[in-house]
Amino acid sequence: METWQMLEYAAWGVSALLGLFMVADWLKTDTTYSEDVLTSSREGELEAMTEEHKI
Amino acid sequence: MANTDITSKEMDGFGPHGTVVGLLRVLGPAHVWALGVGIVLVGEYMGWNFAVGKGGAYAALIACWFAGILYSCVAMIDSEVTSTVAAAGGQYTQAKHIVGPLMAFNVGLYLTFAYTMLEAANAITAGYLVSVVASMTGYAGELDQRPFIILVIMFLAWLNYRGVLATLTFNLVITAIAFVAILVLFLSTSGVLGGGIMQHAALMEGHELPYGWIGVLAAMHFGLWYYLGIEGTTQAAEEVRSPARALPFGTLAGIMTLLIAATLTWYTCSGVLPWEYLGDGVDGSVAPLFDTARLSGSTGLVWLLGFGTLFATLASANGCINDASRAWFAMGRDKYLPGWFGAVHPRYRTPYRSIVFLVPIALIFALGAPLDQVITFSILSGLLEYTFMPLNVIMFRKKWPLNTIKRGYEHPFHPLPAIVLLCLCGITFFAVFLGYGTQLIAMIGFYIVVSLWFHFWRYRFVSRGAQFTMPWPKPEGY
Amino acid sequence: MARYIAPTQSKASQIFDVIFLVVLTLGALFVPLKMGLSGAAKTVAAPEANPTWESLGQTPAQAAQYEALGYTPESAHDLILARFDYSFTTGALLAMIVVIIAYYVLMLKFSETEYREVIAEKFDGK
Incomplete structure (x- = not known):
């Protein structure tokens, strides 16, 4: 088999592995943590703490 | 609230509004530069040369400089607003605070589409490059x-999923290599080091402006491609250690880098390649810098620019995944999109659901649509966004004049940059109209339909006052 | 002003919203493509029967670069002579201007209404 054909199969394989990793980790995370924790991020946290908008 | 210690080890990522897991603040100005330049630099390696085809080599240079002015305005305006509104989502969050929710929704979609399309275009180019390498190494068959x-797409999505610091450090390295490759090519072909092979006068003789002045206007369409994406630096706002300093610095350093890279690229390529070949990015010169290296007769340069091209496409796709997912995430967090997307990974601290969701979308574009369509869609979304920016900054200065809130950076000569930007956007709309009027109308039709959908349906799920998160005084005139 | 309490969206409705957006996006990209309305093709107005570098309007310096790239006058013929057509009608131009301006006016008007509500709740409503 030619090198480039092997590379094609390797690319398919690695893509599938990376995809599987992401999906598996995603499902694991979603079942381990509660939805409230995961979506607790709010905009403007740092500003509220450090910025004093006065001149 | 005031005594919350953001440097605390125990309370890492905790915030006064109840954030338990938020995005991680780890980036410095160099990462901002890498994000901005990384996305754009691929434009010098491929795509800009369509501007040569639209109006000739001189037209492409004029477009390069006028688009440079356009983007300098964009960078200055963006730096001022975003050094004040530092949150993921960038222009989306700016629009939400300054213009209003519907505009913000549209801007969020411009961002996501411009970046996802660009990511697809990069992946297509990377695939093409691999096939060129295959045939250069003597592979006889047709490479899939x-x-x-x-x-x-998978590798870069995985990298983004695993954390922002590694992602943008990777970008910093490959972007720097790709930029240095352009400098080396310029130095070794222009005669600065050793013999030069430039022959601008001879190559342009008789073809100065093949379409006349309308060609110069038409070239503006792809003139944007030299710089498209530099405004993406703002997406990193929530992950930068010191947004008020790092964002203006990284963005302005980025546009300066690109102005140099764009002009050098034009100079080297147009001095070696005849304009008809250079200007045809499909049947002629797909990767003009690489083609220039081939004609230089140096194997070292061919390899350097080959890797430069590959790295530039990877850096760009990488930055696009980063930016598109931040914009999508920010909209989910505010319930502009289903709130499910507003999740942050507790360990990697990335908007993981947005990253995963955008993977199949990018794949559909990359595998299902031709390159110039994908590029045009990306440019159109960008153009609509640049038209929004002058409106945005004029309203910003009117609602919060300079002495009312602290700005990390104040752009000079207001409102001149805003007016110049608006005029150049008008010219570019006309340029797009000359070749791709139907897409322009289809695109705007799409945005009108989703706007109505948002206003009359989606907006009911959004909290009203709570989405205004900046600690600013009440805007003037309300 | 009374505080607006946003309803919680059900899972099914969330999924439906996402699908709706994706379908619209794909439509905007692929409908012009499928209808063949997209893109600006270059055409050769006056083909040369027996092209030489001179008849294609190339100087010796230009011809030399084409030969270095591996072209002959025959194979470079279409590449060199193809041109875009930039003609357009005033009607089409006016239609485009109207659509773009209408879009931004619509956007700013709706945004302004929503924005006033946000500011009122944020700064006066508490």
Whole structure:
């Protein structure tokens, strides 16, 4: 088999592995943590703490 | 609230509004530069040369400089607003605070589409490059590009999923290599080091402006491609250690880098390649810097620019995944999109659901649509966004004049940059109209339909006052 | 002003919203493509029967670069002579201007209404 054909199969394989990793980790995370924790991020946290908008 | 210690080890990522897991603040100005330049630099390696085809080599240079002015205005305006509104989502969050929710929704979609389309275009180019390498190394068969296109998207999505610091450090390295490659090519072909092979006068003789002045206007369409994406630096706002300093610095350093890279690229390529060949990015010169290296007769340069091209496409796709997912995430967090997307990974601290969701979308574009369509869609979304920016900054200065809130950076000569930007956007709309009027109308039709959908349906799920998160005084005139 | 309490969206409705957006996006990209309305093709107005570098309007310096790239006058013929057509009608131009301006006016008007509500709740409503 030619090198480039092997590379094609390797690319398919690695893509599938990376995809599987992401999906598996995603499902694991979603079942381990509660939805409230995961979506607790709010905009403007740092500003509220450090910025004093006065001149 | 005031005594919350943001440097605390125990309370890492905790915030006064109840954030338990938020995005991680780890980036410095160099990462901002890498994000901005990384996305754009691929434009010098491929795509800008369509501008040569639209109006000739001189037209492409004029477009390069006028688009440079356009983007300098964009960078200055963006730096001022975003050094004040530092949150993921960038222009989306700016629009939400300054213009209003519907505009913000549209801007969020411009961002996501411009970046996802650009990511697809990069993956297509990377796949093409692999097939060129295959045929150069003597592979006789027809290489299937699809697994390589998919691999590029999968690998970069995985990198983004695993954390922002590694992602943008990777970008910093490959972007720097790609930029240095342009400098080396310029130095070794222009005669600065050793013999030069430039022959601008001879190559342009008789073809100064093949379409006349309308060609110069038409070239503006792809003139944007030299710089498209530099405004993406703002997406990193929530992950930068010191937004008020790092964002203006990284963005302005980025546009300066690109102005140099764009002009050098034009100079080297147009001095070696005849304009008809250079200007045809499909049947002629797909990767003009690489083609210039081939004609230089130096194997070292061919390899350097080959890697430069590959790295530039990877850096760009990488930055696009980063930016598109931040914009999508920010909209989910505010319930502009289903709130499910507003999740942050507790360990990697990335908007993981947005990253995963955008992977199949990018794959559909990369495998299902031709390159110039994808590029045009990306440019159109960008153009609509640049038209919004002058409106945005004029309203910003009117609602919060300079002495009412602290700005990390104040752009000079207001409102001149805003007016110049608006005029140049008008010219570019006309340029797009000359070749791609139907897409322009289809695109705006799409945005009108989703705007009505948002206003009359989606907006009911959004909290009203709570989405205004900046600690600013009440805007003037309300 | 009374505080607006946003309803919680059900899972099914969330999924439906996402699908709706994706379908619209794909439509905007692929409908012009499938209808063949997209893109600006270059055409050769006056083909040369027996092209030489001179008849294609190339100087010796230009011809030399084409030969270095591996072209002959025959194979470079279409590449060199193809041109875009930039003609357009005033009607089409006016239609485009109207659509773009209408879009931004619509956007700013709706945004302004929503924005006033946000500011009122944020700064006066508490």
